[in-house]
Amino acid sequence: MLRTWIQRITLTDILVWAIGLVILVGVIWGSIVTLETGKYSAENWTDLTITGLALGGVYALIALGYTLVYGILRMINFAHSEVFMSGPFTATFMADALIVLGWWNKYPLLSLVIVLLVAAAVSSVIAILLERIAYRPLRAAPRLVPLITAIGASFFLQYVFRGLYGSGLKGYPEMEIFKGFWVLSGIRIFKTQAAAIVGAVVMMLILYGIVQWTKIGKAMRSVSEDKEVAALMGINVDRVITITFAIGGAAAGVAGILYLLLFPVAHFFMGFFPGLKAFTAAVLGGIGNVPGAFLGAMVLGLLESIGPNLFLDGLGIPAPNQLKDAIAFAILVLILIFRPTGLLGERLAQAKA
């Protein structure tokens, strides 16, 4: 038993494990030293944790689009970051209109609902068009082909929005009701952050509910398991795929509004980095897995927010915040070394093989 195991180990395995171990030791060592110096107060840590959770919530909703589409089509929709950008970017103009009408601070909830609907609708429509134009004609093509069209579509969308709205920054107006913060048992939480976290969790539950307990959710799961058999059972596969894209798009649109609450600046390139992070989060949690996307996103958000100060400060590395992404991705590597299918593992990994 042990012998066959030793025989199976290759040099690469040992190297990979060694790298993993080095990262792990560095992380633990750095954290201990940082905490011992007491440079940061408990308040600092809770602040950063909440920031991380809010960021994670946004990532989670974007990650959902990646994960749903992957679950069904086994393809990475790299244009999803532009789906995320399109809705909220459009919604900033809606917000301006509502301000002119005087509704923005007078009927804040109604305004918020309108803005959310506009963002979700635009993102959704763009996701549906994307599927119809860029992916459906290529569904039978080798898997790399839609990947390339995805990247092409992504550039196309970016520059369409640049053409429409210009390449400058577009501010998203703050609402009076989201200004300031609450103090809950000594923990300071900004209203925008609370909204982002609550919004993300609620959206996530709704979507999880749709996938698990509705008829269309059942159809989605069966298409994900086997397209041909699902078609034989009388499921309209094309329709299910369209709906999947629509749901992913709507989630991205809502994510965009939550993102604008946190970082109220829109521009045509704003989707790229959050998109990349959300994709990472989806992989981290186990791509194709809805709760996994949520967990992965929260972990990534926390790592980004707390990581630089916690891990690197203690190691005496100057200006650790520049390395924020490096830390997040190093941890990603670490997790994937020890759990190649992600935190929660890919659903139906066996069935697909």
Place this chain on the structure above:
Amino acid sequence: MSKRTFSVLSLLVIASLALAACQPAAPAFTPPTDTIGVVTIGPNDPIHIAYALVISGADETLGVDSRNGIEVAIAKKGQVLGHNVQLTGEDDGCSAEGGQAAGTKLAADPTIVAVIATSCSSAARVAVPLLSQAGFVTVSPSNTAPDLTLAGNPNSHPGYLRTAHSDLVQGAAAAKFAYESLKVTKAATIHDGSLYAEKLQEVFAEEFKKLGGTITSQEAVDPNATDFKSVLTSIVTTGPEIIYYPIFVKAGSLITRQAKEVPGLEEVHLMGADGMFSPDVVEGAGDAVEGLNVSSPDLSAFAAAYTTEFLPKYKELFGTEPISIFHAHAYDAAMMIFAAIEKVAVKGPDGSLYIPRQALRDAMYATTDFAGLTGSLTCSPTGDCADPVIAVYEYHAGEYPPERIWP
């Protein structure tokens, strides 16, 4: 053939021969020669000037504004030695990669006489060696990294000049403002890894320490990040009274906003540099922009022609007030190039123009007391032509341009 016709014809032949003899033999025209080549411009061809500025992306106002400045200069100048001026250009992307692409593309075009490039110092570091190698004169309206014009520095190249100030001046002015006007003694700095920001905060920190202040921390961020809470939390633990972040619009606006949300930073002074002198900062930072200071070339020290001639023309051509800060510098760069071409170009008999490249460079470096919009420009042997007067401006929510408050 009758006798009469014959005689008429002979007379004509003799006359024409005589006429031909009368005309003195034309001295053969020899075009000028030059160690690094001569640009020949056909009688009806335009003089080709190129630019490499940041004209797309979040920092585009910087480059587009400079390009507008060049176009105002061309419109104002009309023709140079009877030739039109043709302007083409590339995007420097405000990055090393963008500089590489733009520099390579421009260097391959031998019709280019001079280049106005680049917007960002990071792009300059890569593009300038390529443009220098190609024999061009390169003038930058907004590169401010000190080493680009430091004698003997590997990043200083022949043929490169700038009408923008070196950050040795801007960083020192910012430090002086903070220490003497704001009366703060503890400062923290943030840069985004770009050449511009890194050098500027370095100069600021040195000067601030020289004046008697202390630097509590020097942090760095990723220019594409959106969440800066962790860096600001790290800074707040060191207890600064001012945070100096001479970075660009996108990250700069978000830091301005988030600084107001980190406990302990609400009252800390915030200060940026000329990279954040843009209406996009007002848009991006929202109400948090109130009280943000930025250092920048002093617009009120500009020549009178700036308000009487330049601004109306700019508005006429582009329908807006200047959208950033380096339009006048670009205008001066273009005008200096035109003046140098007029000095060294040789006109051929058929109206074509010969511009010797080394002579053009020499003429540029020899520029003295050139009456530009940004001041009286005299170029140093390494290419620093600016007449820098730095002022500090303060933003108010919803207002652009910011208010000049110092000196």
